[in-house]
Amino acid sequence: MESTTALDPATALEPATALESATALEPATALESATAPESTRTTESSTRATVHRPAGPVAPTDAAAVALRPLAGRAVRLDPDGFLGRWQRRNATETLPHCVTNLERDGALDNLRHAARGERQRFSGKWFADSDVYKTLEAAAWWLGHADDGRLTELLDEVADVLAAAQREDGYLNSWFQLMDPEHRWMNLAVGHELYCAGHLLQAAVAAIRGGVGPRLVEVATRLADLLVDRFGGDGRLGICGHPEIETALVEFFRCTGNRAYLELAAGMVELRGRGWLAEHSVDTGLGGSSFGAAYYLDHMPVREAGAATGHAVRQLYLEAGVVDVAVETGDRSLLAASERIWEDLFATKTYLTGAHGSRHRDESIGDRYELPPDRAYAETCAAIASFQWNWRLLLATGRARYADELERVLYNAIAASTAVDGRHFFYSNPLQLRVDHDGTEEDAARRQAWYKCACCPPNLARLLASLDAYLASSGPDGIQLHLYSAATIATWIGDSPVELRVDTEYPWRGRIAVAVASTAAAGSWELALRVPGWCDRTPTVTVNDEPMDAEASDGYLRLRRAWREGDTVVLDLPMPARLVTPHPHLDAVRGSVAITRGPLVYCLEQVDLPDGVRLDDLRVDPAAAPIPVAIAGLLDVPVGVVAHGFVEPDGEQALYDTRERPPHARRPIDVLTIPYFRWANREPGAMRVWLPTA
Amino acid sequence: MESTTALDPATALEPATALESATALEPATALESATAPESTRTTESSTRATVHRPAGPVAPTDAAAVALRPLAGRAVRLDPDGFLGRWQRRNATETLPHCVTNLERDGALDNLRHAARGERQRFSGKWFADSDVYKTLEAAAWWLGHADDGRLTELLDEVADVLAAAQREDGYLNSWFQLMDPEHRWMNLAVGHELYCAGHLLQAAVAAIRGGVGPRLVEVATRLADLLVDRFGGDGRLGICGHPEIETALVEFFRCTGNRAYLELAAGMVELRGRGWLAEHSVDTGLGGSSFGAAYYLDHMPVREAGAATGHAVRQLYLEAGVVDVAVETGDRSLLAASERIWEDLFATKTYLTGAHGSRHRDESIGDRYELPPDRAYAETCAAIASFQWNWRLLLATGRARYADELERVLYNAIAASTAVDGRHFFYSNPLQLRVDHDGTEEDAARRQAWYKCACCPPNLARLLASLDAYLASSGPDGIQLHLYSAATIATWIGDSPVELRVDTEYPWRGRIAVAVASTAAAGSWELALRVPGWCDRTPTVTVNDEPMDAEASDGYLRLRRAWREGDTVVLDLPMPARLVTPHPHLDAVRGSVAITRGPLVYCLEQVDLPDGVRLDDLRVDPAAAPIPVAIAGLLDVPVGVVAHGFVEPDGEQALYDTRERPPHARRPIDVLTIPYFRWANREPGAMRVWLPTA
Numbered sequence A, B: 001m002e003s004t005t006a007l008d009p010a011t012a013l014e015p016a017t018a019l020e021s022a023t024a025l026e027p028a029t030a031l032e033s034a035t036a037p038e039s040t041r042t043t044e045s046s047t048r049a050t051v052h053r054p055a056g057p058v059a060p061t062d063a064a065a066v067a068l069r070p071l072a073g074r075a076v077r078l079d080p081d082g083f084l085g086r087w088q089r090r091n092a093t094e095t096l097p098h099c100v101t102n103l104e105r106d107g108a109l110d111n112l113r114h115a116a117r118g119e120r121q122r123f124s125g126k127w128f129a130d131s132d133v134y135k136t137l138e139a140a141a142w143w144l145g146h147a148d149d150g151r152l153t154e155l156l157d158e159v160a161d162v163l164a165a166a167q168r169e170d171g172y173l174n175s176w177f178q179l180m181d182p183e184h185r186w187m188n189l190a191v192g193h194e195l196y197c198a199g200h201l202l203q204a205a206v207a208a209i210r211g212g213v214g215p216r217l218v219e220v221a222t223r224l225a226d227l228l229v230d231r232f233g234g235d236g237r238l239g240i241c242g243h244p245e246i247e248t249a250l251v252e253f254f255r256c257t258g259n260r261a262y263l264e265l266a267a268g269m270v271e272l273r274g275r276g277w278l279a280e281h282s283v284d285t286g287l288g289g290s291s292f293g294a295a296y297y298l299d300h301m302p303v304r305e306a307g308a309a310t311g312h313a314v315r316q317l318y319l320e321a322g323v324v325d326v327a328v329e330t331g332d333r334s335l336l337a338a339s340e341r342i343w344e345d346l347f348a349t350k351t352y353l354t355g356a357h358g359s360r361h362r363d364e365s366i367g368d369r370y371e372l373p374p375d376r377a378y379a380e381t382c383a384a385i386a387s388f389q390w391n392w393r394l395l396l397a398t399g400r401a402r403y404a405d406e407l408e409r410v411l412y413n414a415i416a417a418s419t420a421v422d423g424r425h426f427f428y429s430n431p432l433q434l435r436v437d438h439d440g441t442e443e444d445a446a447r448r449q450a451w452y453k454c455a456c457c458p459p460n461l462a463r464l465l466a467s468l469d470a471y472l473a474s475s476g477p478d479g480i481q482l483h484l485y486s487a488a489t490i491a492t493w494i495g496d497s498p499v500e501l502r503v504d505t506e507y508p509w510r511g512r513i514a515v516a517v518a519s520t521a522a523a524g525s526w527e528l529a530l531r532v533p534g535w536c537d538r539t540p541t542v543t544v545n546d547e548p549m550d551a552e553a554s555d556g557y558l559r560l561r562r563a564w565r566e567g568d569t570v571v572l573d574l575p576m577p578a579r580l581v582t583p584h585p586h587l588d589a590v591r592g593s594v595a596i597t598r599g600p601l602v603y604c605l606e607q608v609d610l611p612d613g614v615r616l617d618d619l620r621v622d623p624a625a626a627p628i629p630v631a632i633a634g635l636l637d638v639p640v641g642v643v644a645h646g647f648v649e650p651d652g653e654q655a656l657y658d659t660r661e662r663p664p665h666a667r668r669p670i671d672v673l674t675i676p677y678f679r680w681a682n683r684e685p686g687a688m689r690v691w692l693p694t695a
Helices: A016-021 A040-046 A083-105 A108-116 A130-144 A150-166 A175-180 A194-211 A215-232 A246-257 A260-272 A277-281 A313-330 A333-349 A381-398 A401-417 A457-466 B016-021 B040-046 B083-105 B108-116 B130-144 B150-166 B175-180 B194-211 B215-232 B246-257 B260-272 B277-281 B313-330 B333-349 B381-398 B401-417 B457-466
Strands: A076-078 A473-476 A479-482 A488-494 A497-505 A512-520 A526-531 A541-544 A547-549 A557-562 A569-573 A578-583 A593-598 A601-606 A619-621 A628-631 A640-648 A668-676 A691-693 B076-078 B473-476 B479-482 B488-494 B497-505 B512-520 B526-531 B541-544 B547-549 B557-562 B569-573 B578-583 B593-598 B601-606 B619-621 B628-631 B640-648 B668-676 B691-693
Touching (some): A076 A083, A083 A150, A108 A130, A108 A150, A108 A175, A194 A215, A215 A246, A215 A260, A313 A333, A333 A381, A381 A457, A401 A601, A479 A488, A541 A557, A601 A640, A619 A691, B083 B150, B083 B457, B108 B150, B130 B457, B150 B215, B215 B260, B246 B260, B313 B381, B333 B401, B381 B401, B401 B601, B473 B488, B479 B488, B479 B497, B479 B557, B512 B526, B526 B569, B541 B557, B601 B640
Parallel strands (some): A479 A526
Antiparallel strands (some): A541 A569, A593 A601, A593 A691, B473 B479, B512 B569, B578 B593, B601 B668, B628 B640
8 A cells, every 4th residue: 555544554455466465265066065055957958948047136038039048057156265255144044034034024925814814904014015015925935946945935835825815806915905994995006005015926926937836825926927918918908006016917927927918918007008098097096196297107108209217216226127128029129229218317416426316315216417415415225126137137138247237236335235244234325425413303314223114125125136147148149148256056058958157256356257167068159248347447357267358349249169077267456546536527526536446346434434533524535536445354244445545624613605715625634445435334324425526 | 798699589688788789777756656565764753753664574673783774764675676676566466465365375374263262172383373473463564564455454453363362361372372272372382383473472562563554463572572571571581582583573572662671571582592402391182202312402512612503404594583672682792703603604604696595305303504405405495484584684784795795686586486477376385496307196296386395485575565665774973875776765763863865777788787865865975885795706886976986985985975965966887797606616516517697596497498308407508608797678677688508418328327438429509598586387397496506
């Protein structure tokens, strides 16, 4: 470290070069016996017919107009000590059981039990609490595809029985309306969330089908899906939901069942949207309702005509996931283009550095172009998850690396930050700044909570993480693409020939990714495409079997074509210096500030890492001094921090507004340690900043 | 103008020096016959007993511990062509009738008529709509103190009859609870606004008493006030309102009636506050309710212990007005000090440049220290009015100029901006920035509306403006203090001797204020104190009868003591250059930006004043170039604009976030015309900025 350091010498900071000598990773194969996950290869190679169907979320039909396809089966096994594998494991051991406990405690499961017993006027929580149960079932089903878990199997079986008993004869199932307001079924689609809840049930059933678990759940879901077709299918009867979600669920259910009526219903809902249907057809059933207008529900402009991302962030993003699903399954290129236009507006002007979305608390909406306040970022966890889902669908549809870049950005920052290191506390909102004396009139923004009255986020995290392995790689017409990097074994096919790849990396802490062909039966050449992330602004180095190769990426991917043999090893090394990021000049809220990133990670500065007597808000960063990665140990499982050089400028007694020249301040140099944003607020509560004012 | 101008030459811009030769103002006395206002001197000098009682808002008793006192009677007559007089006149001819029309149209008056007829289950608007009626009655009563107006007299009489008929035998009066929910009287004080509505009725009655109009209204109010004492007075029965306002109303009613029970009830409410009473004692009556917690209602910390301004902005500010009223009437210095502590926190760290308060839309709350986003400023009009009321009370209590400075700032900027030039359109929220493509999911921030579903602001403006003359001057133990400057005649007393002052000024457009002693019967010397505003950072010049005087201000006032004689004339000339204002370094949201002010006025730049092809967000101001006042004509009644020098820097195709050095941009110089903030959004809707990024 070249610059003068004012850091407490007790904190062991070593130059990043020390990382090069880090302990070599042990082969992941040694870990297989750890918790006896179901061996996906064994399962799938035994039934060749199912081999080519992906076993995770988003499985386009053979007819779908997609550039890339998810890998067949449960192809990717994440090493449990790789970054993503550890996270997925924590989800299974902590977050998922925590969700079950809290759904029980808060009465969400009891609501369904009351409905099963035909009771009335008993209900706990939000009227859409069923969806929290369904998301948790979905998570359980995905995870049961990886590992035996008696409690999760019991959960699935018990709840499926409850649902079957609660379901009305015609297939209707919604505990709020059954218990509290049966007269108003389907009459308040703007606010009632009935189709939203139904969508989450279908998605749980999709996971059950692909995981080969919970047949009873699938029966219930099928009856409900058929009711939807019966009630809303066909001309003149169509309706839409105030909270989009049902669209992508119906398409996925179509993909699982082959019943085209579901796809057609989803397509009809996409077309109906934006024509004011909700305001015209929803009656006030006493659930409150919104004074926010049609854009809040995304019912202000037809999907094909909209050019700007707007309204409630989660709704906009879920809607777009469904739009892409419909577009690829119907081969509708103009519909896909409409979704890409929304994406361009959103990601060019309305996206936080962390990949989060939603600038406004009041209506949880996206906000204006360049309206991205770090302190008042709403940045809902569910919106980040929805963005991940949409970007994955766009990546499959187009093969364009920009979608993988956003997938990675939102995963490692906004999504990762939403959960505490213990896996049992969560942020609903993920701001990029917290002031010293934050006024928590609304919420305690400095502390993750164990649960929320509106508990949409924790089970949403659970279902994403339980299926996270499905998003690492894909197959194209003639090869395999790696999009996200974590230590893993990938067992897949080239044509009909099994291929196993072994990925070893300490990503995101180091940029070195080794991909070895562990076994192959494929004859002839095929392309192995390794993503070169958008954040990588220096040419990476690449070797194949230790031979240096041209590392020029093509459309964001390093594309290596050859007749791969067992033992072949590609090593991609992405230079990963720490960087200062400057914002677009129109981004008013962080003008005159820089942020620190390294690789895919956004870093932040917490008050707790400053010396006594130094207030975070008095810190200025020197934009001319390069930030320096440092090895740190024992701090929140973070091996690499970044040290920035700057100054402390106490504000003295300055006026809030001044017409006089402000006198130059006494300032003293300081080096400060920043940590990854995703680990903030895991120690004592205090101020935090992603954007640091410059000197 | 020295700098190169890119302004359309068609716009007539002249150097500010041209203002010096502006047409001399005609003596205001020539205007007296215009609309035959009731001559306050005549009225009051005929009844000597009432002469020494102020006839406007806030009239401390003789026993009150105040440093300054409002002038007796209706001492100030604003010239109708002075700045404040014109505004007050517009209020009477446009805003007040507009309020009456809209209260009729929206059913707020009908609610009371239904209650008078003993009907049930008929109600329009918000459950606290009575308060909008009462504020309008208050405005009418204040204005009838100035001018005959048959329609307003009829209104007062008719509504007083309706109220008398609607009032229950025990004195209860609240149309929402009477019509819709009589079982829950006083049971939901957190949300019900019953005491808030009662407070506004008392304030209307105070105006009626001081204006000598509407005796029937006073009877109704007295019965309700006595019910409050009966219901809430005494140990163990006390309650508080979720929306403070009743406190100041009770003290004012005590001041009018001499009934100390009202003061004691108000004092008890102030003491009870902040102990969680509302959460413990309020039942959910289906009005919704707030999940915002105790601070939202200002029930989180005892008033004497609170050190930070927090919670719902209007509630915090109304509460503090009541706190000061109680403190001065009970001689409680520690209570006054508690209010001054809140003031110091608020005005040092949580106040917009326009004097507005409230940084958050979601819960209409004040926000963190230095959390002052210009674009998402909530800055509610009612909060600005409440700030004005509180600052006036603090000014009387202490005589400190800092309160007069804030009185002026909020009046000329936040309050003035809330009404359109037509006097019939209003902003509820007063942001300091509007982006080019503002996403009005919530509201149309670019256009003032004729009325609001929650119509608290327009009638609040009406009552303030109808009594605006009362805030210009005060009397101290030994003289007269002028706080706000506008052309006016001031007829008051020094001891028992009548004195008439004549104020001539074009303030806020010019800094020259001439104060002539038009007549005097006072013997001996007394002090004439003229406020030297805090914005004035150059020594003003002063002459008395053309003799230069030492212009050193003492505690914000130029204090001139002598045996004043008829014809004596003081001319205070406040240098009024245009200024660039820089924000405190902790004020993140406007870092790297400057604002333009001149005198008490904040200026802003609107898209409509930029040449075709120049986008407001591409503008940079040169902080080294002094802004230049220019005479403008025919633009929204604004005689003085300010020209700033800067550059246009088109953003090109820059990334939202970038790790590379941004290339230097082609930029071209430009001079831009800024207009007073209070006149923004009176032409075609478009982008606006108060804070302009620097080059």
